[in-house]
Amino acid sequence: MSSDQVQYTHGYKLPALAGLNRRTAESHASWLLPRLKPGDRVLDAGPGPGTITLGLARAVSPGKVTGVEIGQPYVDLATETARNDNVENVEFLQGDALDLDFDDETFDVVFSFAVLEHIPEPIDALREWYRVLKPGGLIAVGSSAVSWHAHPLDAPLGPPKMNFYYRVWETNGGHPDMAADQPQLVRRAGFQDIEIGGFFQHSDPQQQASTWPERFRDPDFIKQAVDAGFASAEEIEEVAQEVEAWGKDPDAWYMLPWFWALGRKPG
Ligand SMILES: C[S@@+](CC[C@H](N)C(=O)[O-])C[C@H]1O[C@@H](n2cnc3c(N)ncnc32)[C@H](O)[C@@H]1O
16 A cells, blocks of 8 residues: 555644644653563554654664654654654654564564554554564554543534544544544454553644644545535534634633553464
């Protein structure tokens, strides 16, 4: 699969990046960090701009972390960030995390955050990651679920206002409520000793309000949503304006729930 065949709904433009490049291993993978050991060989499947990946690399040094990312813009950005931050035990490769160019039993840990929700058959990804893990190796996946995003009940973000966005995401093969299925998928892929947990990320309403409208106003997105009959262009613009107004409300707040699952490959 090439990057032009993958329909990554959030895209690679600035609005999507603004939400990703604030993530760190400490903020979004603190549940994994205590389990990493110096010397571990780690795969980050779908690292995006790589800000979490760099923290994983620091944790396993002198071990090595490889990020396999389908979007070339993020591979370039992550590589540049690693160079600027002087993190040398990390590499970012362009590729499909469902069809890895690695031998069986290569990695001690496979980590993937906020990626399964963009993959049409997440079980296929988990089986591929099982293949490249060493016996006894650790799978560590994290996902969100839009149905459980938390905000004041009249906020225009989340369902039902943003249903048109979630329907486009599903049309692109994604799963906006992925986290609900994550534990059973990890088990079905063959992993054992499964542990689950979660946390809320407080997200700045002004930042949400400055990024979602731009995504809604992307002409390609509008065309897809309108052609599929999920909303009219006018309805999408109305939600964009409501979100902008909401971002200025001093009482606005927004929390993203994240759920993680850890499991071991038997052996
Ligand atoms: C929401 S971003 C998460 C990025 C990063 N893990 C983080 O949490 O900051 C999802 C990423 O998965 C990548 N992706 C989606 N499908 C992929 C695939 N089949 N192989 C590799 N990367 C993929 C996207 O290009 C995007 O960078």
